[in-house]
Amino acid sequence: MKSTFLLFILLRVVSGRRTPLLMGLPNTATVEENAPAGVSIYTFNVTGSPLSSGVVAIHPTIVNSNPLTEAFALVSAGDLMYRVVTTGNPVLDYETMPKSFDLQIFVEDTAGRTDLSTLTVQLADKNERPVFWGNMAIQTVRIYVLEGTPPGLIYRVNATDPEHGQLKYSPLPESVPFWVLENGDILSKREIDYEKDPHSYFLNITVTDPEGLNSTKTVNINIINIDDESPYFTTKQRIYRIPEEQSPGTVVANITAKDPDDEDSPSRLFYSIQSSDTYFSINPSTGVLQVTGRMDRDVPPLKLHPNVSVIVRVEDSPHGGHSSEMEITVIIGDINDNPPECNPSTFRKEINENTTAGIVLLDLRNSCKDVDVDPPNNLFSFTGLSGFGSNNFALDPAESGRLVMTESIDLENPSTPGIEVYSLAVRVQDIAPPNYSNTIYIYIRIKPVNEFFPIFSSLSYEFNVSEITKVGSTIGKVTASDADWPPSVITYSIIAGGGTKDYTNAFWISPSNGDVKILARLDYETTQKHFFTVQASDQEKTATASVTVNVLEVNDEEPICSPSFYSFQIPVSLAVGTNVNGFRIQCQDRDSDPRSFRYFIKEGNMNNHFTFSPVAGSNTSRLILASPFDYESGLDTKWIYRLLVYITDDNLLSAKNKATHLVKTGTVTLSIRVIPNPTTVTTTTPSFTVVTKRENLYLDSAWYVPFVTTLGGLMLLGLLGHLGNLLARWLCAHCPPAPRADSTPLINAPEKKKPKKEVALEMIKLNTVFDGEARDPEVFLRTYVQHWKQPLDGL
Known part of the structure; x- marks a missing residue:
């Protein structure tokens, strides 16, 4: 901004007519260094024109200085008169600043005329007073000197002359034990005694430069007292009496002492107790002896030695110095302070x-x-x-x-x-x-005497328990009481009975509350009643009671039938109502009436071909064919029936006598193979021929036995046929033809042995059926024919 204004002024000066407005400029002025703010350096006038009537539009302004500085400013002096003055910022220092400054001053009147002129200000050197360094420049220096310090240097004063002149220090008065050397060293002339000499000195140190200018500062020298005298006691009393049981803090004595080193000032002494004492303490600053521990005159050691000796020491230093000691005796008086x-x-x-x-x-x-x-x-x-x-x-x-x-x-x-x-x-x-x-407290306990026997609430107890009750269940409770006070703690136990043929202890009684529990499963079919004796004891006397446990019958046994598994075969033409293969089932149940059995086929009875007679009310029943087989129409496709038979004991006739009406189920498994008739032909696609056995049939799981047997027979027939063919050819080639009338064979075939069992074979047509073992007869026979096709062709 200032540079813009300066450029504006220069343009105005260059463009305007040059008519001097600043009277007395340019010129040269001088100012002394370190001049304070507001010192007038130079005064000049501004001339006016008829047109402006002497009115200044822009007051004279320092627009530039060389070198740059803000140490100067223009102020109005009235009537178009202006002065150049110092600002004090920065302070003009001849030793560090330039020696000359060129100030460019600009002015403009109301008519538009301008003027720019220069004032050269020269800085003049000025003789200054000497200057103290360090703390002496700003304050009085306080120096401490120990009493008895040997003569020598105690402080050094530092001062300089801004003009670098040789400085001199004024001598001190003869009355003080110090002097000042020309280099500013302050020396002590002798040892100073605190008790004889003043305790403090104020020295005015004056330093003068070659031109005679000087500066003065004050040094305060304080003498520090040293401990060179022993304190002494001023208290004369040595024996004190106090009663026992004084509260802590009670004042026993006020011990006083003095120190010759501090005769004219409050004494700074330190008091302490040297003896090993637990009853008293002394204030280290005031010497007040106080009670700190309990003083009981009635117990050792004060009971035997009521006089307590205390060694008091006074020192003039807390960490050792000159000291004195004295012994005082405190007599502890007895008081009546203890109750019985x-x-x-x-x-x-x-x-x-x-x-x-x-x-x-x-x-x-x-x-x-x-x-x-x-x-x-x-x-x-x-x-x-x-x-x-x-x-x-x-x-x-x-x-x-x-x-x-x-x-x-x-x-x-x-x-x-x-x-x-x-x-x-x-x-x-x-x-x-x-x-x-x-107060004495007496507690008299009246010990009870066991005078009465326990008494059961009943001489006998009877509990009804279902035979399926879980082991560990509570089945009843016995209680007994005792007339003694307080009521005795009664414990219960079983002392006789309560066993079964399998368990010595089938019952358990809680010793504390008399709850009776079962430890083994109860069986109505084995034992209907259990008897045992319980005892109640109060540790000294006992009583007994009998317990009867009635076992309630529950249908918890399942029917057991014979046979449980049976396999047989029936012809496909078996008449309806026929007892199948004469099969009869017989069942038993330990906890059911024989008339309570029911029979029904749960699984495998396809098309309901089979039923039982009777279906209920007997423990014996027969298997009956209920409907005929129909394989020709395709209604039936299974040749093997696996029947799962359920036999239940509903107990309908005796349920009212049971503890719980339950139903148990027995099972019987029947395997029935239906044998087709030899003349029975069923349409199958594709059809095949199968060789079936009418006797010596094997189980389905041994299907390979007939297969191997049939295969071996076919191979044997083929081999015999082949050998016969070769023999016939050989005979035709080597023997003459036999007469036709002679039908006797040339070779008698050996007699075959009679098989152990006759096997009848027949050729029947069968459809592909599922026999329970996931085997397809069509695939089986196809594989069989293909396997033996080549050997048969060779025959």
Whole structure:
């Protein structure tokens, strides 16, 4: 912004007519260094024109300085007069700043005339006063010197002359024990004694430059006292008396002392106790001796040695210096401060409820004492008997401490039922004032006597339990009570019976509450009743009761039938209503009536060909063919039936006598193979011929047996045929033809052995069926024919 304004001014000056407005410029002025702000350097006028009437549009302004500085400014002096003055920022320093400044001053009047002129300000050197360095430049320096310090250097004053002149320090007055050298060193002339010499000196140090200008600063020298004298006690008393049991902080004595080093000022002494003492302490600054620990005159060591000696030391330094010691004695006086005490202070006595009245229960005098040292402080008596049950007890004689029982106690007495503990209080009190007292507590427990037998709520118990009740279940509860007070803890146990043929202990009773549980499964079919004896005991006396457990029958046995598995064959033409293969099933059930059995076929009865007769009400039933087979129309396709038969024991006739009506199921598995008739031909696509056996049939799982047998027979026939053909050719080639009338064979065939079992074979047509083993007869025979086709062709 300033550069823009300066350019504007220059353009105005160049463009305008040059008519001087600044009178007295250009010129040269001089200013001394370090001139303060506001010092006038030069004054000039601004001339006006007729047209402007002397009005200035832009007041004279310093638009530029060379070198740049802000140490100068223009101020108006009135009537178009202006002065160049110092600003004080920065301070003009001849030694560090340029020696000359060119100030360009610009002005413009209201007529538009301008003028620009230069004022050269030269900086003049000025003789300055010497300057102190360090702390002395800003404040009075305080110096500390120890008492008795040998003569020598104690401080060095530093000062300089801005003009680098030789400085001189003025000598000190003869009255002070110091002098100043020309280089500013302050020396002590001798050792200073704190007790004889002043404790502080103020020295005015003056330094002068060659032109005679000087500066003065003050140095304060303080003498520090050293410990060279021993303190002494001013307290004369050596024996003090105080009563025992004083509270901590109680003042015993005020010990005072003085230090010759500090006769004219408050003494700075330090007090301490040198003896190993736990009763007193001393204030290290004031010397006040106070109680810090409990002082009990009635217990050792004060009981034997009531005089306490204390060694007090006073020092003039907290860490060792000159010191003095003195011994004082504190006598601890005895006071009556302890009540009578009983050990123990609580008594517990146990007596039987039938204890005879008048017996002495306790003698309290043997357990109580007073620890006070001297009579009558250690004398006491027993007063008063109070508390619950005090009517049954008394002190005999009064104040003697002998406790006796005045009335016998019966815990079962209806007037005082169940009172087992009596709580008494006896006060033991000092005879001497202030009559301290203590209370003794006596608890008398009346020990119950077991006088009564337990009694069961019933002489016999009977529980009904289902035979399927889970092991561990609670089946009943027995209870017994005891007339003793407090009621005795009764425990229960089984002392006889409760076993079975498999378990010695089939029942268990809870010892604490009498719950009866079963430990083994109950079986109605084996045992219908169980008997055992339970006992109730109060640890001393016992009682017994009998328990009967009735086992309730539950249908928990399933029917067992014979046979459970049967396999047989029937012809396809078997008549409806026929007992299939004469099969008969017989069933048994331990917990069911024979008339409760029911029979039904659960699985495998395709087209309902089979049924049982009777279907219910008997433990014996026959398998009946209910409907004929129909393979020709394709209604039937299975040749093997696997029947899963269920036999249930509904117990409908006797269910009202059962604990729980349940149904159990037995199973029988039947395998029935239907044998086609030899003349039965069924249409199959594709059709094939199969050789079937009428006898010696094998199970389906052994299907390979007929296959191997048939295959071996075919191979044997083929081999015999081939051998016969070769033999016939050989005979035709070597033998003449035989007469036609002779039909005797040339070779008699050997006689074949009779097989063990006759096997009849027949050729039948069969459709592809599923026989339960996922074998396709068509594929089987196709494979068979292809396997043996080549050997047969060779025949």
